[in-house]
Amino acid sequence: MTSSSDRSPAVDVLPSKTYEIRTYGCQMNVHDSERLSGLLEDAGYVRAPEGSDGEADVVVFNTCAVRENADNKLYGNLGHLAPKKASRPGMQIAVGGCLAQKDRDTIVKRAPWVDVVFGTHNIGKLPVLLERARVQEEAQVEIAESLEAFPSTLPTRRESAYAAWVSISVGCNNTCTFCIVPALRGKEKDRRPGDILAEIEALVAEGVSEITLLGQNVNAYGSDIGDREAFSKLLRACGTIDGLERVRFTSPHPRDFTDDVIAAMAETPNVMPQLHMPLQSGSDPVLKAMRRSYRQERFLGIIDKVRAAIPHAAISTDIIVGFPGETEEDFQQTLHVVREARFAQAFTFQYSKRPGTPAAEMDGQIPKKVVQERYERLVALQEEISWEENKKQVGRTVELMVAEGEGRKDDATRRLSGRAPDNRLVHFTKPEQEVRPGDLVTVEITYAAPHHLLAEGAVLDVRRTRAGDAWEKRNTQQAAPPAGVLLGLPKVGVPEPLPAVTGGCAVD
Numbered sequence: 001m002t003s004s005s006d007r008s009p010a011v012d013v014l015p016s017k018t019y020e021i022r023t024y025g026c027q028m029n030v031h032d033s034e035r036l037s038g039l040l041e042d043a044g045y046v047r048a049p050e051g052s053d054g055e056a057d058v059v060v061f062n063t064c065a066v067r068e069n070a071d072n073k074l075y076g077n078l079g080h081l082a083p084k085k086a087s088r089p090g091m092q093i094a095v096g097g098c099l100a101q102k103d104r105d106t107i108v109k110r111a112p113w114v115d116v117v118f119g120t121h122n123i124g125k126l127p128v129l130l131e132r133a134r135v136q137e138e139a140q141v142e143i144a145e146s147l148e149a150f151p152s153t154l155p156t157r158r159e160s161a162y163a164a165w166v167s168i169s170v171g172c173n174n175t176c177t178f179c180i181v182p183a184l185r186g187k188e189k190d191r192r193p194g195d196i197l198a199e200i201e202a203l204v205a206e207g208v209s210e211i212t213l214l215g216q217n218v219n220a221y222g223s224d225i226g227d228r229e230a231f232s233k234l235l236r237a238c239g240t241i242d243g244l245e246r247v248r249f250t251s252p253h254p255r256d257f258t259d260d261v262i263a264a265m266a267e268t269p270n271v272m273p274q275l276h277m278p279l280q281s282g283s284d285p286v287l288k289a290m291r292r293s294y295r296q297e298r299f300l301g302i303i304d305k306v307r308a309a310i311p312h313a314a315i316s317t318d319i320i321v322g323f324p325g326e327t328e329e330d331f332q333q334t335l336h337v338v339r340e341a342r343f344a345q346a347f348t349f350q351y352s353k354r355p356g357t358p359a360a361e362m363d364g365q366i367p368k369k370v371v372q373e374r375y376e377r378l379v380a381l382q383e384e385i386s387w388e389e390n391k392k393q394v395g396r397t398v399e400l401m402v403a404e405g406e407g408r409k410d411d412a413t414r415r416l417s418g419r420a421p422d423n424r425l426v427h428f429t430k431p432e433q434e435v436r437p438g439d440l441v442t443v444e445i446t447y448a449a450p451h452h453l454l455a456e457g458a459v460l461d462v463r464r465t466r467a468g469d470a471w472e473k474r475n476t477q478q479a480a481p482p483a484g485v486l487l488g489l490p491k492v493g494v495p496e497p498l499p500a501v502t503g504g505c506a507v508d
Contacts (some may be wrong), residue, residue: 020052028216035123094114112139116140168214169250176292201382204243229260235268254299272422282334331378403437414430439465
């Protein structure tokens with residue numbers, strides 16, 4: 001281990017050195033990878049072309065410890081790179097993220113061709129560790145036990161020109177029995193409100209028009225700074241920022257979802273009518289075994305209050321099927337909550353053991369066959385509800401923020417795609433007038449499917465925005481890189497609002 005005094009702001013490297021980052025897991029990891037990209041580019045590296053598949057000079061794995069078989073997948077990928085590294089002197093491989101925080105020295109023992117292992121608390125050290133590994137010609141393993149610098153103080157290469165993650169806290173104070181993340185990310189640490197708002201204002205000045213407030217338990221914000229209403233105040237403050245069109249947040253915990261937050265959502269025009277509220281189970285005994293601090297009645301009460309204050313809100317959730325000890329009656333309670341809550345979307349997961357979690361050692365592990373059958377019933381019910389809820393949108397006129405990369409068939413169908421205020425995905429007819437990601441269009445919904453909507457008529461209105469200008473400027477610049485520099489085009493688009501992650505890692 002080395003001290004934080006070894007850090008330097010940047011490491012000089014040859015301009016031709018390229019990097020690739022492979023990200024696994026939750027929104028926190030996605031945002032951390034933006035920081036890692038910023039750090040590497042600040043140190044002189046350039047992003048490898050899309051599809052490089054391990055041909056970059058530096059390949060970074062930003063890992064997740066929540067996913068099933070996460071370690072096997074990591075070592076499989078590392079094994080795939082071993083012959084490439086052996087044939088390319090100077091190539092380096094780094095492993096960071098939650099699995100690195102958990103496994104530490106084990107990684108270089110199992111994959112001795114790895115050059116750097118770093119944890120969740122010291123991502124800012126990556127360029128220094130890469131340089132040290134190169135000079136000393138030996139692996140550098142450095143895992144900090146506590147946060148060295150809040151990630152938002154680090155350089156960033158954002159994936160979108162018009163939409164951005166803004167981290168308001170790191171860590172988590174909960175002790176859910178299925179989740180290992182608090183042990184790896186540490187206790188909750190909040191940023192100061194002024195720092196958060198300053199970052200948002202700077203982003204808006206650059207052209208960003210949508211921000212997503214990010215935390216592993218986002219609405220617990222304030223517990224570290226001693227203000228129980230800090231999150232609702234932050235939402236209202238976002239409403240005063242000129243040019244900020246849309247505000248979202250993920251993911252709240254029912255325990256901390258208070259009436260002042262609901263009021264702030266309803267009364268702040270740029271806070272979108274969308275809520276991701278993890279359920280995990282509808283059974284009170286299972287919730288108790290999960291160490292979730294709410295029960296079915298409390299959860300449904302929150303849903304009722306949100307719907308009363310924001311009638312058109314789209315509510316999504318996370319559900320785990322087959323938690324140890326779950327009976328058929330427990331599962332029926334989950335189905336009951338799904339019917340009552342009428343989620344627009346649910347991320348559903350079959351429980352599987354996660355090493356290091358209390359649930360992995362519990363009695364009553366459910367046979368795979370039973371879990372699969374329950375899972376299929378849950379998915380069928382939610383598909384039916386999602387379709388019914390989407391059909392209610394037909395005939396509505398909505399304003400979409402144009403996105404890039406969200407409609408896989410857009411080129412073939414001559415459509416574009418965008419997100420409605422409630423975050424529903426809408427594919428719409430391409431208008432005669434040019435529209436760019438970040439621009440806003442008004443359309444009428446004509447057709448509903450379970451997971452998307454169509455607006456097949458003519459676009460009713462196009463509003464060109466500073467966000468669209470920012471997207472155009474960024475892509476124009478990257479279309480003409482300096483001679484001799486390999487610069488891959490980024491995946492530009494709105495940050496994926498709800499990556500399918502298991503409950504616990506940023507979806508608590």
